[in-house]
Amino acid sequence: MNRFLSLLLLVGSYSFLVPSASAFQKDAELAYMISFKEPAAHFAEVQLKLVSLDSARTTLVLPVWTPGYYKILDNPAHIIDFKVSTISGEPLQWHKIAKNKWLLENGQNAEVFVDYRVYANRKSVAESNISEEKAFMANTDIFMFPEGNLDKSVSLQVHLPKQWDKIATGLTEVDQGKFYAPDFDVLYDSPLYLGNQKIIEFQELEKKITLSIATPEGLDQKKFVADLRKILRSTTKLMQHIPFNDYTFIMMEPGGGGLEHWNSQAVFTYGSFNFENDLAYKRFLNFLTHEYFHLYNVKAIRPIELGPFDYSQENYTTMLWVAEGFTVYYEYLIMRNAGLLTANEVLEFLSSHIKAIENKSGKDHMSLERSSFDVWNYFLNNDAISAETTISYYQKGPVMALLLDIAIRNDSDNEKSLDDVMRYLYEEFYRKQGRGYTENEFWDSVTKMAGKPQEELRKYVESTGSPDYEKYLKLAALSLDRSSADDEKTELVEKQYDLIKIVPENDLQLKIRKSLLQEN
Numbered sequence: 001m002n003r004f005l006s007l008l009l010l011v012g013s014y015s016f017l018v019p020s021a022s023a024f025q026k027d028a029e030l031a032y033m034i035s036f037k038e039p040a041a042h043f044a045e046v047q048l049k050l051v052s053l054d055s056a057r058t059t060l061v062l063p064v065w066t067p068g069y070y071k072i073l074d075n076p077a078h079i080i081d082f083k084v085s086t087i088s089g090e091p092l093q094w095h096k097i098a099k100n101k102w103l104l105e106n107g108q109n110a111e112v113f114v115d116y117r118v119y120a121n122r123k124s125v126a127e128s129n130i131s132e133e134k135a136f137m138a139n140t141d142i143f144m145f146p147e148g149n150l151d152k153s154v155s156l157q158v159h160l161p162k163q164w165d166k167i168a169t170g171l172t173e174v175d176q177g178k179f180y181a182p183d184f185d186v187l188y189d190s191p192l193y194l195g196n197q198k199i200i201e202f203q204e205l206e207k208k209i210t211l212s213i214a215t216p217e218g219l220d221q222k223k224f225v226a227d228l229r230k231i232l233r234s235t236t237k238l239m240q241h242i243p244f245n246d247y248t249f250i251m252m253e254p255g256g257g258g259l260e261h262w263n264s265q266a267v268f269t270y271g272s273f274n275f276e277n278d279l280a281y282k283r284f285l286n287f288l289t290h291e292y293f294h295l296y297n298v299k300a301i302r303p304i305e306l307g308p309f310d311y312s313q314e315n316y317t318t319m320l321w322v323a324e325g326f327t328v329y330y331e332y333l334i335m336r337n338a339g340l341l342t343a344n345e346v347l348e349f350l351s352s353h354i355k356a357i358e359n360k361s362g363k364d365h366m367s368l369e370r371s372s373f374d375v376w377n378y379f380l381n382n383d384a385i386s387a388e389t390t391i392s393y394y395q396k397g398p399v400m401a402l403l404l405d406i407a408i409r410n411d412s413d414n415e416k417s418l419d420d421v422m423r424y425l426y427e428e429f430y431r432k433q434g435r436g437y438t439e440n441e442f443w444d445s446v447t448k449m450a451g452k453p454q455e456e457l458r459k460y461v462e463s464t465g466s467p468d469y470e471k472y473l474k475l476a477a478l479s480l481d482r483s484s485a486d487d488e489k490t491e492l493v494e495k496q497y498d499l500i501k502i503v504p505e506n507d508l509q510l511k512i513r514k515s516l517l518q519e520n
């Protein structure tokens with residue numbers, strides 16, 4: 001059982017040293033235990049042991065959202081049979097004081113047990129799902145934290161039902177089935193997948209990489225691992241640093257969506273590796289690359305509002321167009337650098353985003369900044385009004401990344417690019433200052449690399465309407481073929497906006513296009 005997770009004797013990505021398993025057990029300030037008596041009924045039993053309580057009352061809080069998934073969820077509705085007792089089993093009083101807060105009347109008891117059950121039968125990358133075959137634990141909807149004590153270390157003992165024998169997670173295993181998180185942010189950022197999934201382990205860039213694959217049918221393991229290695233290597237080439245010691249790809253059953261974490265990602269899949277065609281496989285690799293690149297862009301390089309998190313309410317930022325949009329842009333560039341996409345395929349993917357913006361009326365009602373701030377209103381909410389009046393930062397974000405990349409290259413004589421902005425943000429704010437960037441600091445970083453401010457592009461982010469595509473594309477010997485868009489006969493169908501190569505007017509334009517598309 002759990003033989004695929006070994007004790008790591010390395011300095012962790014969260015700056016803690018792992019001396020020995022026993023030290024962990026002693027050091028963890030809170031102890032959680034989870035078991036699954038009725039997985040087919042979608043229940044888990046949770047027990048929390050609180051120690052060293054120095055107040056007569058203690059408030060426990062259950063998060064109502066998961067970082068990266070910008071939606072308030074009804075997590076507390078799925079907690080039942082909540083009870084509090086002394087170590088010797090005497091019941092203690094408790095009250096609800098908010099929808100996600102439980103106040104314990106622990107009195108003079110410095111140690112208490114809290115027991116409850118969780119019903120987990122929802123299906124998203126931010127919500128736990130338990131069934132006879134497996135459990136996906138999102139953690140935010142399972143484990144409560146003592147209010148004001150997110151920094152407490154936690155141990156988690158997992159008791160698997162007999163029929164399961166594997167655990168995949170980014171958490172450090174300190175004993176058989178026992179995991180450790182230095183604080184609650186790490187616990188909430190480290191989902192677990194329990195079941196009988198296929199596990200593949202390999203070393204790349206001197207790091208341990210684990211693949212947990214729920215539906216491996218049709219898998220060509222050699223090719224898939226080789227392709228992932230290329231993606232990991234080209235991402236490292238871009239960012240020139242790796243912030244983790246081990247990384248786990250949690251690939252689940254068929255479904256939609258994926259979620260980034262510090263040293264793991266949890267993604268739904270197509271349900272098998274028998275892809276319809278080569279393009280479908282490339283889209284799947286793009287998707288894995290996206291979630292992987294997020295460990296740099298949104299985990300390390302983050303808008304200042306995204307961390308420390310307030311797990312009880314919305315956390316607003318205007319910068320998701322960078323956190324998400326740039327991550328889409330870099331999917332393509334990393335895949336291109338890995339030799340897994342052609343230059344023309346990069347142009348086709350980028351064209352698809354221009355097409356998505358220009359074919360919708362939302363562009364005239366919502367700016368990119370607004371789409372970021374207001375994501376809490378419309379994420380997965382496609383009612384009639386939002387369909388007509390919103391845009392997605394997943395669409396306009398990568399397009400702005402392209403235009404910014406071209407502008408920086410043009411203004412710096414192709415000496416600098418958006419890559420330099422990403423590396424600067426990573427070094428300056430994540431590694432040196434250990435914090436997120438502000439909106440102005442982001443734009444200042446762009447100015448620093450380009451040598452001059454990009455006021456016009458900033459305006460396109462802050463306002464509605466379409467950017468002046470041609471003005472910027474021309475600087476990279478590119479253009480937008482809108483022949484079908486301008487054809488009146490195509491009025492009822494989606495209009496095409498295809499990025500095409502044009503004859504450069506000078507050497508710089510050609511140089512920019514070649515370096516951007518990584519062509520010799």
Ligand SMILES: [Zn+2]
Nearest residue numbers: 290294324327
């Ligand atoms: Zn994303």
